[in-house]
Structure formats: structure tokens, C-alpha cells
Amino acid sequence: MHKENEVGALKIKHVRKSYGGTDILKGIDLEIDAGQFLILVGPSGCGKSTLLGLISGLEQTTSGEIWIGDRMVNNVAPKDRDIAMVFQSYALYPNMNVKQNIAFGMEMRNVPKAEQEQIIARVAKMLQIEHLLDRKPSQLSGGQRQRVAMGRALARNPGLFLFDEPLSNLDAKLRVEMRTEIKRLHERTKTTVVYVTHDQIEAMTLGDRIAVMKDGIIQQFGGPQDIYDNPANMFVAGFIGSPSMNFILSTVEKTQEGVGVKVESGNKQFVLPLRADAAAKLSSWVGKEIVFGIRPEQITGTVNIQQDNPHITKADCKVEIVEPTGPDTLTFINLNGKEAVCRVHPSEAKRPGERMQLAFDMSKAVFFDPSSEARVA
Template sequence: MSFLQIRNLEKAFGNVKVLKGIDLDVEEGGFLVLVGPSGCGKSTLLNSIAGLETITGGSISIGGRVIDGLHPSQRDIAMVFQSYALYPNMTVAGNIGFGMEIRGVPKPERAQAIASVAEMLQIGHLLDRKPSQLSGGQRQRVAIGRALVRKPQVFLFDEPLSNLDAKLRVDMRTEIKRLHQRMGTTIVYVTHDQIEAMTLATKIAVLKDGVLQQSGTPAEIYNNPANLFVADFMGSPAMNLIPVKISQNGSGVTISTHREDQEPLVLGVPNAPSGLSAHDGKEVIFGIRPEALTDRDGADRNARDIVESECLIEVVEPAGSDTFAVTRLGQKHVTARLRADANVAAGKRAKLAFNLDKAVFFDPASGLRIA
């Protein structure tokens, strides 16, 4: 049985529906990350779990206890905000221990809890400082520490790293992951950063316009997107989505698409989804990740179906450990992820290897994946 259960959750502001029948389950100790574009409802969903928003319909339960009508203080949750929300007139120790003081926790017990959390977050040397004397990363650690001392059943994080610079975000991301592995507490985490979602989550929920598009492990979301929105939204660079025409050839299927200044690209798809044959003679969307479109020597040696084809390279983008090459297929810019030392040049043709084991196909009308 799941630990955090969300059933048919709805939230409306006036006549505007923000959440439209959300169903989610999180196991105890799980790390659920909510992702989606601005305005999709992810922060509203988090605030609904916290009790900061009154839900319009559905139910939320934690550990088998329905919490819909409970005050936030009675839900046994702790929240870390984007803005840190520290008391400027208190020291770090005061900020971390304030909630315990309000609840009447004895001073020796408070001091022990503050010291333990400060050691875990490596901020023991900052306990006597005020928030104004701290860096952004240090303030975020204090905000996390304030949540940790409560030992709640569920932690809620609302884009906690968005105010930090790029390097500090990576460092704090690692710290949060290490913290979760050490404590094993259930976490619900909101972010617009896909890298955060992929690296932190045990489960990802992708939202759009208040509707849950797909939920699953990071690998499921990345490799088996349920629809065009998820395929395009998750991944950086995004999945290549190319219009292709389907041709049934005996027991096999081929796909073809237009190329600039070249013959059409024609690829055989040996292990095509069974539903693809129903689209014979029609156009579908062929999805392939940049890392599944690479140079011959960089292709996955364990792949069953690698097909090579020469393509005109329009742009080359060196990126340190990788080289990204942009070509055009089906009048779409298509990105290939090559080895750092791949021999490619803009304006020249190069052989690209298509790993068709990783290919996915979508119905252009419904946007749903063809299985």
C-alpha cells in the first residue's frame, strides 16, 4: 500500500480549474518530483498536500490517514520554500530551533537536535550567525535544517534551488540526494529543472494544464514517454520528433522522411510496435533521443538495430565531453549527440547511426504513443 495517496484531486479558483483529477501514489521513503511548465499546477498540488490550499474535490492521505480537512500544523509535514523564509533577527540556531521552541520542546533536547542537524548539513560553524551573514547556499541549508528537526512524515520542497547559481545548484542537489538516502523520509519536490527531476526522483509526475500526463520512474518517463508532450518536455536536449511516412513491406515496416538536398531518408524498423502497421501509408511522429543518434563508433554496442545513413550537418556544437551536431530531417532540426572527438564539420555530410531500439512513435492527431 502506498504511503502518500492522492485520489481524483481537484482544485479550482473560482471558475478556473487548476488541478483536474490528479491520481498519484508514493511509497514510504519515496522521492516524488513534480515537473511541468509554469502554470501547470505543480505548486498548487504541493500546497494542497501542505494544507495551504483547500482542495475542491478528491482526497489526500498520509500513512492511511486522510488529511483533507486538517490544519497544516496537524498534517505532520515540513515544507522548504523557494524564498528560504528565515527570520532575519534570529541566529541560525534560533531559526532551526524556533518551531521546537513554539511546541515547548525542552531546551536541552532542542540544543541536541540543532547540533545533530547542523552536523548533518555541515553548518555547525554558522549557528551564531544571522541570515544576512550567509550565502544563498548556506541559507538554503538552514531552511532544510529547520524542516529536518521536525522529523515529519513527509517533506515538501518548493523549487528550493532556483535562487542558487549553477554550480551551487549541482552541489545542493547532491546534498539533498545524500540526505534522502540517509534519512529515508518521503519527499515531494517541485522543480522546473529536468536534471533535478531525473537525478533526484524515485518517481516523476509530469503535469500540463492541471492534468497528469504521466507518472513513473525517471527511466520510464525518459525512455517510454506516454505522449508527445512528455517526450518533448523531458530531456535536454529534447527528444527529436520527426514526421515520417509509414510503409508496410511484407512483415516489416519502413519509415521515410524528407532531407534537404538529398534523397529521402528511408529506415527499416525491424522491431516496430505492433500498432504501427495500422498507420500504413500515413504520417506519424518518429521520436529518437540525441544519444540514440550518434556516430558509428559512439553507438551502443549492445543495440540490436543500428541503421546508418549519411546526413548533411548544418551546425556543430562542441560541449566538452560531447559534440552536438544538428541536421535537418522532415523539415525539423534534429540533434545528434556524438563523441567529443567525432570528425564532423558544418556544411559536410557525415554518417549518423540511428539506434532503432530506442525509437518511439506517436500518433500526430492524438499525440499518444503508438504501442
């Protein structure tokens, strides 16, 4: 395992990658500490798998530096980088049983037999696959195969784990189970993980640190809650969170109390007052249009709201569509001509066409420049 005095388990400095004349990665800077769980998340084609390929050594950087521990590894072969990879395809040897699959890498590195047996026993117990050791991959379910692939990686005891969309081939229920499994595994082993996914729920639940990528650029890097509460731009705000954040084009207005945004719903107009810090930042926007971002859980019914929350404004809105999800009912309304989603307790939910009083909690509302899409407040 890694020594305590190492500055960071992974450091990526000004990394670029081009194919022909096309820039895939446009200057990536990232650093995580030993033991952290980093998620690279973004839509298809954003460069996340390319970046993982560069860290693994399967691809070469065009420029920039990659450090694993205290070594710059740009010219180090993949097998000498102290990494282990888990792919979505599992890549198990079909003619070998589970035990042989886990042992294969150790055989190649001439690990003594007795030590191999100890490692296999430890890994199998950790992943709860002791009863599968004599089976061939064809006799395993998708989730079991994924565990074996993880077991093979764990047997190496690497300094760095690389996961490339490891759960994307599994069905929804199994994906949730394996997510918990990977989280539990990380809690136990405290190894450093870089994990690529396009699934923002996976990103939020698994990562200590998240790098949200788009078009070969890191749009934002931080902790999951910070990225959720304080998105840097409209892309991050819309990508992280499910259902997605509501974006409403509104006009900033001066009111007797301060500053607010003007909203219309079902022929009724109202102004939502801004909290003090947002009002100060938007004072120069009075009379101009801005994109007002508010998450579905910040527009709710009025029964369970904190009565002493000064940032809540109630408004009467017409219900367009409802989608019951069990714990809450997604209620669609129209704000400034655009569909907006609210989370309402099932007991309060109204039917389409009916009006209901909704509580807008402006304490976490965010605001963006309509032309640049950058966050302004």
C-alpha cells in the first residue's frame, strides 16, 4: 500500500490528448489524495474514458504529466504503474474457473502458491464469492462476474483502482446493489479509486470527489454535495440531479423589500424575492433577463415546510401533469411558458387542471447568465 508521506495518489497536470487534429482532452488538471474515490462523469464523448486510458497507460498523452504517488508515469508501461483496471466487459477467461481467474495475475507475477491461497481466500470473503470459486464464468450471473473481475483487481493490491463504467451492463436493481457493494469495498480497503460513469446518480452516491466533464474540459471539480448545491454553470446544474434542475428565463425586478425574479404561472404573476447574497450580486441585472435555476425539491406543497424559513414564497399554480413515484409525486407546472417539475407529498398532490399552492424555497436557488450559461449568483 502507499506510504503516508506521499503528496497525492494521483496528480494530472495540464494533460492534453489529440487524435489527428482533434483535441479530445483540452488541458486537464486534477489532484486527489491517497484513499479518495474520484468520479469522472459526463455525457458520451466528453473525454472521461480517454482520460482513464491515459492514467492506465493504455494510451499516451499528447502533452502534460500524470503522477501516480511520487512517480511521473508518462513513460511507464501499464503493468508497472501499480494499477488495476475493472472494465464493463469483465474480461474474464472463460476456460478458467473463478479461483483461476483471480489467481491468473499472481501466477504471472510468480507470487508463491501459499500466498496466492491466502489472497484468494481474503478477496473471496470480502466479495462474498467463496461458494463460486469452482464455477466457470458462463455459470455466473452478471453481478457475480462483476465481483470476480473486482476480485482479480483486488488480488493485486494496487495503489490505484481504475473502473471503466463497471455497472453499465447490469440491470437497474443489480446496479444499485453493486453500487453499495463498491462503496462498502472502498470503506474496507481505503484504496484510491478513479471511476468513470455517465450516470450522475452513481457519481453522487459513490464519489468523494467528482469531476464533471464536457467537451474535453473539466466543468467543475469538487465534493458531490458542493457540486449539487453550487453548480458552476448550467451544464453542471442540469447534469447533476434527478429530475434535473428547472431553468426558468425570468426578469430581475426591484421590489420594496429588495430584488426578485418575475414569474408567471397560469395567467397569474408573482415575484420571488431573492436571498440577500443573491440580491446583492443581481442588483446590476435589474430589468434584464436571467436564467433562474431551482431544483424540484425546492418547489413543494405547503404542509411540511419550515414555517420559520424566511426564504419561502407561496404561490398559486396550475397543475399540468402528475407522476407518482411512491415517496413523492412529481408535479409539472408552467413557469414563464416553460415546464417546471416540483416534488410534492402524495397527500397534497392535485390532479391535472387543478390549482394548488406551492412553496418556493429560494434559499438554494441559483442564477445564470443566459448568453454564457455561467453562474452569476
